[in-house]
Amino acid sequence: xxxxxxxATALGKQYGGLRAVSGVSxxxxxxxxxxxxxxxGAGKSTLINLLSGDVCVTCGAVMMGENDxxxxxxxxxxxxxxGRSYQKTTIFQNATVFENVRLAAQxxxxxxxRLFGAASRDGNVNARAEAAIEAAGLTHCFDTVARFMSHGExxxxxxxxxxxxxxRVILLDEPLAGMGHAEAQRMxxxxxxxxxxxxxxLVEHDMDAVFALADRLTVMADGQTIASGSPEYVxxxxxxxxxxxxxxxxxxxxxxx
Amino acid sequence: xxxxxxxWRRGAFALVIAMAIALPIFAPTYYVQFAAKAMLMGxxxxxxxxxxGYGGLVSLCHAAFFGLAGYVLGLMTPESAGASMWLxxxxxxxxxxxxxxxxxxxxxxTRGIYFIMVTLAFGEMLFYLFHDTKIGGGxxxxxxxxxxxxxxxxxxxxxLENNHAFYYLALALLAGATLLVRELVRSPFGRALCAAxxxxxxxxxxxxxxxxxxxxxxxxxxxxxxxxxxxxxAQFGFVAPQMLGWHLSATVLVMVVLGGVGTVLGPIVxxxxxxxxxxxxxxxxxxxxxxxxxxxxxxxxxxxGGIQQLAALSRAAPVERKGPPAAPQSxxxxxxx
Numbered sequence: 123x124x125x126x127x128x129x130a131t132a133l134g135k136q137y138g139g140l141r142a143v144s145g146v147s148x149x150x151x152x153x154x155x156x157x158x159x160x161x162x163g164a165g166k167s168t169l170i171n172l173l174s175g176d177v178c179v180t181c182g183a184v185m186m187g188e189n190d191x192x193x194x195x196x197x198x199x200x201x202x203x204x205g206r207s208y209q210k211t212t213i214f215q216n217a218t219v220f221e222n223v224r225l226a227a228q229x230x231x232x233x234x235x236r237l238f239g240a241a242s243r244d245g246n247v248n249a250r251a252e253a254a255i256e257a258a259g260l261t262h263c264f265d266t267v268a269r270f271m272s273h274g275e276x277x278x279x280x281x282x283x284x285x286x287x288x289x290r291v292i293l294l295d296e297p298l299a300g301m302g303h304a305e306a307q308r309m310x311x312x313x314x315x316x317x318x319x320x321x322x323x324l325v326e327h328d329m330d331a332v333f334a335l336a337d338r339l340t341v342m343a344d345g346q347t348i349a350s351g352s353p354e355y356v357x358x359x360x361x362x363x364x365x366x367x368x369x370x371x372x373x374x375x376x377x378x379x
Numbered sequence: 380x381x382x383x384x385x386x387w388r389r390g391a392f393a394l395v396i397a398m399a400i401a402l403p404i405f406a407p408t409y410y411v412q413f414a415a416k417a418m419l420m421g422x423x424x425x426x427x428x429x430x431x432g433y434g435g436l437v438s439l440c441h442a443a444f445f446g447l448a449g450y451v452l453g454l455m456t457p458e459s460a461g462a463s464m465w466l467x468x469x470x471x472x473x474x475x476x477x478x479x480x481x482x483x484x485x486x487x488x489t490r491g492i493y494f495i496m497v498t499l500a501f502g503e504m505l506f507y508l509f510h511d512t513k514i515g516g517g518x519x520x521x522x523x524x525x526x527x528x529x530x531x532x533x534x535x536x537x538x539l540e541n542n543h544a545f546y547y548l549a550l551a552l553l554a555g556a557t558l559l560v561r562e563l564v565r566s567p568f569g570r571a572l573c574a575a576x577x578x579x580x581x582x583x584x585x586x587x588x589x590x591x592x593x594x595x596x597x598x599x600x601x602x603x604x605x606x607x608x609x610x611x612x613a614q615f616g617f618v619a620p621q622m623l624g625w626h627l628s629a630t631v632l633v634m635v636v637l638g639g640v641g642t643v644l645g646p647i648v649x650x651x652x653x654x655x656x657x658x659x660x661x662x663x664x665x666x667x668x669x670x671x672x673x674x675x676x677x678x679x680x681x682x683x684g685g686i687q688q689l690a691a692l693s694r695a696a697p698v699e700r701k702g703p704p705a706a707p708q709s710x711x712x713x714x715x716x
Contacts, residue, residue, distance in 0.1 A: 174584060200586035212581045214574060225574050228567050229586040235595075241567040287585055 124152045126187075127321035128204070128291045133172050133182035135165075135345075142168040143345045146182075150291060150321035155313065157324045157336035161365065165345040166325040167209055170295045173323065174206045175199040186291065200229070205289030207280045209296045215269040219260055219279055222268055224251040226286035251286055258282035258312060274305030281312055291321045298328045310334055333357075341365070399550055403543040411542050412614070415549045417654045419611045422553050424634040424646035425560055426603035431632070432641035433564050434596050435576030437495050439628045440482060440502030441604045444475040446623030447505065448605030449612030450514075451475075453521040461525040461539075468527070468609055475605025476598050478505070483597035487590060502625050510620040520619030527613055539613060549610055553647070556603050561643045563599070572596050637678060639685025648686055 129149040135142045143165040150156045158166050171177035173184060175196035183192045191199050214222050227250040228234050228241060242248075255261060258281050263271060268279060277297055284292055297313065298306050310331050316322050317337075326332050332339070333353055340350040343365040349356050356362055403411045423445055430436045448471035455470060456462040486497040508514065515521045526539040539545045563569050575582040575589040582589050612618045621627070630653070638649020656674060660667035678686070 176580070176584070196583045197586050197588050200584055206584055208580070208584075212578060212584070214577045214581065216577060221570075225570060225582075226585045228570065234567055234587070235571055235592060236567045238562055238566055240565045241570045242565075244567070283581075283585065 124154065126150070127152050128173065128323070129185045130169075130173060131183045131185070133169065133184070134180045135168055135172055135177060136180045141345050143172060146342070146345070146347050148323075148340055148347070148350070150323045152290075152319065152321050153317055154337040155317050155322045155324055155335045156338045156340065157326060157332045158340045158342060159326065159329070159332055160342035160348075163344075164342040166342055167295055168345075169342070170206065170293050170323070170325055174204055174293055200287060200289075203288075203290035204293065205284035205287045205291070206293040207277070207284060207295055207297055209299060211273070211276045211280055213268050213276060213280055213283065216267065218265050218267055219255060219271070219282075220251060220264050222279055223254050223282050223286045224248060226283040227251040227254065230287045250288075254282045254286035257285055257315070259308065272305075274301050274309070277301070277305075277309060278312065281309075281316070285316075289320065291323070292316055294322065294324045294326075296326055297324070298326055298331050306331065403546055408542055411546050413654075413658065415542075415546045415614060416611070417651050418549045418553045418647075419607045419614065420631070420634065420654055421647035421650035422549075422556050422607035422610075423604050424631050424638065424650045425553075425556055425643070426600045426607065427631050428635045428640060428643075428646040429560055429563070429600040429603070430593075430597055431635055432646075433569060433572050433576065434593055436487070436593060436597070437632070438498045438597070438600075439495055439625055439632070440498040440505075441600070441631060442625065442627035443482075443502040443505040443623045444479055444601040444604035445608030445611070445627065446509070446618070446620070447478055448472060448475040448608035449618040449622050450509065450521070452527065452609050452612045453515055453523050453618040456523045456525065456527070459524065461528040464527040464529040468606075471609040472602050472605045475608065476602040479598045479601025479604075480594070483594045483601070487593050487597065499625055499628075502623065502628055506620055506623045506625070509623060515618065518620060520617060523612060523616045523618065526616070545614060549614075552606060552610065556606065557643060557647070560603070563596075564643065568592065568595070633675065637675065637685060642685070645685050652686055 126149045131147050133146045133148075134144045136144075146165070146169060148156070148158070148169070158169060160166055168177060172179050172182075175191070175194055175198070179192060183190060185191065186199075186202055186204070189202065191202055191204075194202065214225065217225070224242075224247060227247045228244070231244065231247045231250070255264065258278050260275065260278055260282055263275065268276060271279065281297070294313065298309055301309060306328065313322065313324065313335055324332070324335060326335075336353055338351065339353050339356040341348050341356055341359070341362045348365055349359040349362045351359075399414075402414055406414070423441065426444075427438065427441045430438050451471035451474050452462060452467050455467045482498065482501045486494055486501065489497050510518050526545075528535065529537040529539065537544050537548060539548065564573075571582065571587045571592050574585070574587060575592055579589055608622065612622070631650075634649040634653050635646045636649070637652055638647065639645030653675075656671060657667070660670050664670055
C-alpha cells in the first residue's frame with residue numbers, strides 16, 4: 123500500500139454538550155481518493171475543518187507523515203501541504219481568475235510577503251498560476267472576474283487555487299454541491315486527476331460521484347465512524363445500509379436481490 | 380479609450396505636481412502654510428487608508444500615532460533651541476510605530492465593529508494619558524518655540540522657520556510616503572493584505588499569515604501617521620492632547636472615505652477637499668459646520684466611491700454602461716466591517 127500522507131487519530135470535537143466528532147481515525151494515502159459519506163449532521167464537514175485547522179480539535183492528533191500538525195493554524199497547515207475547498211465556494215469574488223490563482227501561487231512561492239516590487243511581475247509565480255489554471259480547465263476565462271462566472275466554474279476556480287498551492291493532501295468539502303449534470307461530470311474528471319501523486323479526502327453527497335471516484339470509503343453517522351474500507355465492503359455493510367439508506371430501503375433492496 | 384483616459388489622468392497628475400511645486404512662488408504666505416497643513420493631513424489620511432482601504436480595518440486611533448509623534452518632538456525640544464531633526468524625527472516615527480505595534484497586536488485579534496471599538500478605546504487611553512497627567516503640560520499642551528534643526532556639523536541644510544522651506548519639506552515627504560504606499564500595495568505583501576480583506580478564511584487556507592500581514596500594515600501605517608504628526612507639531616509650534624483625540628481620527632476617516640477608499644491618491648484628494656471646504660465655508664457663513672455636514676452627506680450619496688469616482692463618472696459616463704455595474708472596490712472594503 124502506498125505512503126500515508128495524512129493520518130488522524132481519535133479526533134474529537136465537542137461544542138458544549140454536543141459531540142460533533144468523536145473518536146474518528148482516518149488516513150489518506152498517496153494516489154488515492156478517500157471519500158467520507160454519511161447523513162446530514164454526521165460530522166463530515168467538522169472532520170474536514172479539524173484536518174485543515176479551521177476548527178481546533180478537542181482531542182486527538184493529526185499527523186502529516188512524521189510531523190504532528192495538530193497545533194498548527196490553518197495557514198501553517200497550508201504551508202505544510204494541506205489544500206482545501208469549502209462547502210460554500212470560498213474565493214476572492216472581486217478578483218480575476220488569474221489573480222485568484224496567482225495569490226495562491228504567491229503564498230507558496232519564494233518570499234510570499236515581499237514588501238517591494240510589483241507582485242504581478244513575478245515570472246515564477248505567474249507560470250505556476252497559469253499551469254494550475256490550465257490543469258483546472260479554466261484557460262478560457264483567464265481574465266474573468268470570479269463573481270461573474272457560473273457556480274460550476276467558481277468551484278473549478280477553487281480547485282485551481284488549491285492546485286497552485288502545490289498541496290500533498292487535498293480536502294474537498296462537497297465539491298459537487300449545487301452543480302448541474304454536465305458541470306458535475308467535468309468536476310468528477312477533474313477530481314480524478316487530482317489524486318496523481320497526492321492524497322485526496324472527499325466529502326460528498328452525490329453517491330454516483332462517490333462510487334465513481336473513491337478508492338476507499340469511510341461512513342460517518344452521529345460524529346462517529348461506522349464503517350471504513352473498499353467501496354464494495356462498505357456498500358454491503360449492514361450498519362451502513364441501516365444508517366445511510368434507511369431500514370426500509372435496505373430491506374427493499376434485499377428483496378429485489 | 381482606456382489609453383486616452385490614462386493619458387488624461389497622467390496629464391492632470393503632472394499638472395497638479397507642477398502647481399504644487401510652483402505654489403510658493405505666486406501664492407501669499409497664508410496659502411503656502413495652508414497648503415502645507417493640508418498636505419500633512421493628506422499624509423495622515425494616506426496612512427489611514429493603508430489599513431482602512433487595503434486592509435479593511437477601520438482604525439479609530441490613528442490620531443494617537445499622529446499626536447504621539449508630535450509630543451515626542453515637543454518633549455525633545457529644549458526650551459530655547461531647536462531639536463535636532465536627525466534624532467527627533469526617527470525617535471518620533473519609532474515611538475508611533477511602537478505604539479502601533481502594541482495597539483495592533485492586541486486589537487487585531489478582534490474583527491469588524493469590535494476592532495473599531497478597541498482602537499477607539501486605545502486612542503482615548505493615550506488621549507487621557509496626556510490630558511490627565513503632567514506629561515507634556517497636561518491639558519494645556521506644550522509649546523515648541525523653535526522648530527527642529529536640520530544641520531550637519533553646524534551648517535543648516537534647511538531652515539524650517541522659512542515657510543517655503545517647510546512647505547517643500549512637507550511636499551517631498553508626502554511624495555515619498557505616497558510612493559511608499561503605492562509600492563506596498565502593488566507588492567506581494569499588499570496583495571496578501573487585500574486578500575485578507577476580501578476573504579480572510581481563504582487567505583488563511585492559502586497559507587497567508589493574516590495576523591502578521593495586518594500587524595505589519597498597521598505598524599507601517601502608524602509610522603507614516605507619526606511622520607505627519609511630527610511635521611504638524613513642527614509647523615504649529617504647539618502640541619495638545621486634542622491632537623491624539625478620536626475627533627481627529629474620525630475627521631481623517633471622513634477624508635479617506637470622501638477621497639475614495641482603496642486608491643492611493645484618493646485620501647490626499649479627500650484631505651484637500653475637506654480642509655478646502657472648511658476654509659471656504661468658514662469665510663462665507665456663520666453656521667458653516669452645518670453646511671459642511673450637508674455637503675458631505677450629499678457627496679457620500681452621490682459618489683459612494685469617493686470624489687475620484689465622481690471625477691471618473693463625469694468623464695466616462697456614456698461609455699461605461701455595458702455589462703453589470705462594477706461596484707467600486709472601495710465600498711466593499713467597508714462592507715465587511
